[in-house]
Amino acid sequence: xRQFAKPLLAVAAICTAxxxxxxxxxxxxxxxxxxxxxxxxxxxxxxxxxxxxxxTMFPCHDEELPCGKIPPPPVERVTFDGPLQGDAKRGEAIAxxxxxxxxxxxxxxxxxxxxxxxxxLSEYSKRGMPLEYTYxxxxxxxxxxxxxxxxxxxxxxxxxxxxxxxxMVFIGTGGK
Amino acid sequence: MNRLxxxxxxxxxxxxxxxxxxxxxxxxxxRVIPHVSGDEMWSGTYKNWKDSEAVKxxxxxxMMSRDINFKDFRWLEKSFDGELKxxxxxxxxxxxxxxxxxxxxxxxxxxxxxxxxxATQPRFSAKANRVIVAATQIxxxxxxxxxxxxxxxxxxxxxxxxxxxxxxxxxxxxIDVTSGPMKEAYEKGRDLFFKxxxxxxxxxxxxxxxxxxxxYLRGQRPxxxxxxxxxxxxxxxxxxxxGDDVEDIFTLQHQIKSCQMLSRMLxxxxxxxxxxxxxxxxxxxxxGYKMSIPTQEYNMSTGYLLRDGL
Numbered sequence: 001x002r003q004f005a006k007p008l009l010a011v012a013a014i015c016t017a018x019x020x021x022x023x024x025x026x027x028x029x030x031x032x033x034x035x036x037x038x039x040x041x042x043x044x045x046x047x048x049x050x051x052x053x054x055x056t057m058f059p060c061h062d063e064e065l066p067c068g069k070i071p072p073p074p075v076e077r078v079t080f081d082g083p084l085q086g087d088a089k090r091g092e093a094i095a096x097x098x099x100x101x102x103x104x105x106x107x108x109x110x111x112x113x114x115x116x117x118x119x120x121l122s123e124y125s126k127r128g129m130p131l132e133y134t135y136x137x138x139x140x141x142x143x144x145x146x147x148x149x150x151x152x153x154x155x156x157x158x159x160x161x162x163x164x165x166x167x168m169v170f171i172g173t174g175g176k
Numbered sequence: 177m178n179r180l181x182x183x184x185x186x187x188x189x190x191x192x193x194x195x196x197x198x199x200x201x202x203x204x205x206x207r208v209i210p211h212v213s214g215d216e217m218w219s220g221t222y223k224n225w226k227d228s229e230a231v232k233x234x235x236x237x238x239m240m241s242r243d244i245n246f247k248d249f250r251w252l253e254k255s256f257d258g259e260l261k262x263x264x265x266x267x268x269x270x271x272x273x274x275x276x277x278x279x280x281x282x283x284x285x286x287x288x289x290x291x292x293x294x295a296t297q298p299r300f301s302a303k304a305n306r307v308i309v310a311a312t313q314i315x316x317x318x319x320x321x322x323x324x325x326x327x328x329x330x331x332x333x334x335x336x337x338x339x340x341x342x343x344x345x346x347x348x349x350x351i352d353v354t355s356g357p358m359k360e361a362y363e364k365g366r367d368l369f370f371k372x373x374x375x376x377x378x379x380x381x382x383x384x385x386x387x388x389x390x391x392y393l394r395g396q397r398p399x400x401x402x403x404x405x406x407x408x409x410x411x412x413x414x415x416x417x418x419g420d421d422v423e424d425i426f427t428l429q430h431q432i433k434s435c436q437m438l439s440r441m442l443x444x445x446x447x448x449x450x451x452x453x454x455x456x457x458x459x460x461x462x463x464g465y466k467m468s469i470p471t472q473e474y475n476m477s478t479g480y481l482l483r484d485g486l
Binding site for chain 1: 197198199200202203368371372373374375376377378382383386387388436437440441442443444445448449450451454
């Protein structure tokens, strides 16, 4: 079963890219193959730009390369396993660093001026948005809006489950 | 298990029959036309910047530069630092190589025979048997006639690119994408511009269409893709992409690559079919717009800060 599952998934993804709506537990703290491959080559947040051999793991422009034929990452619908625990300081660093989460490019954040492409998150805590909702928004925004202009943090393993939780604590998800 | 296997075989069959992958595209490809006026359907600001008179009027009326699609300082103002690069390019053009020839030997003093040429690039080259950008033509001639190795992302190539573009300053961009290999390249480039790729799963169009173009991406100002190609190459604040030996000139190839890097997409190879196709798309989206060479990267100009009150 395990042996078949992978090629099957790959093929299914190719055939039904747009329709595919994978379910995941949303837990990628370790033992996740794609995440491990990325983090073995690159630690986000440092001075290094993301290296080319990480980028070839995702769809690319050049159709003469294998990555030119990689299908899009299927939309991932996730459930949130509480309680929310995380480190606000780490979350702040992740959210404001260009080479990490870079939420600041598009959002005004608590205590930080930022971009205005997404809604301001400076008062997010006051809105008492559900954890489940916020987690899904950050994990894969396409679950709400296929053309929302926000990175797919979960499916492409931009951030780990715990890093997303740290950011959620920083912006004050679920009220204070 | 058995069911799964059957399904797998079926899917494999379907996949082999349609060996084509379904990519994710940013919406709007079908609304694109190969002319600068196509912007009216995108930013709706085309009338504010369609020529220098319009830009001046918009500025006088106190419009914010985003309502002029940033054409005020990226296109209207010439660059002093850019002029120096043009002079350096002119020098390379006339410099004799070991065989006693220079570009000027065959193409005329001061590039006499190449006036207006750049406005029609990229084009299909019978010799290369594919569509090529200006930098590729320069590289071909340098190798063949001067025995110089000046590929697309090298300093002498970019200086020449700047100089040849300057010889077309004031001409309207005019490339024909209605048939043949140019049409193919245009459509390929358009699709690539709208294709979602990379770590963030963004398309070029994610930043260069829609709300982003009316907004400020943390101090940066992405514009719609119409018209911009008419002012390339630009003078750029010294900034070197890894592996290149050019730092103060951004050709369009270089800008495309720079944007790929900025948005965690796999950077392409300058002069490759892929980046050439994207350039064809961008150039065609500037058809009918006047070239303005040399200009410079917007960060260098601070006038807009005063007007936007930011």
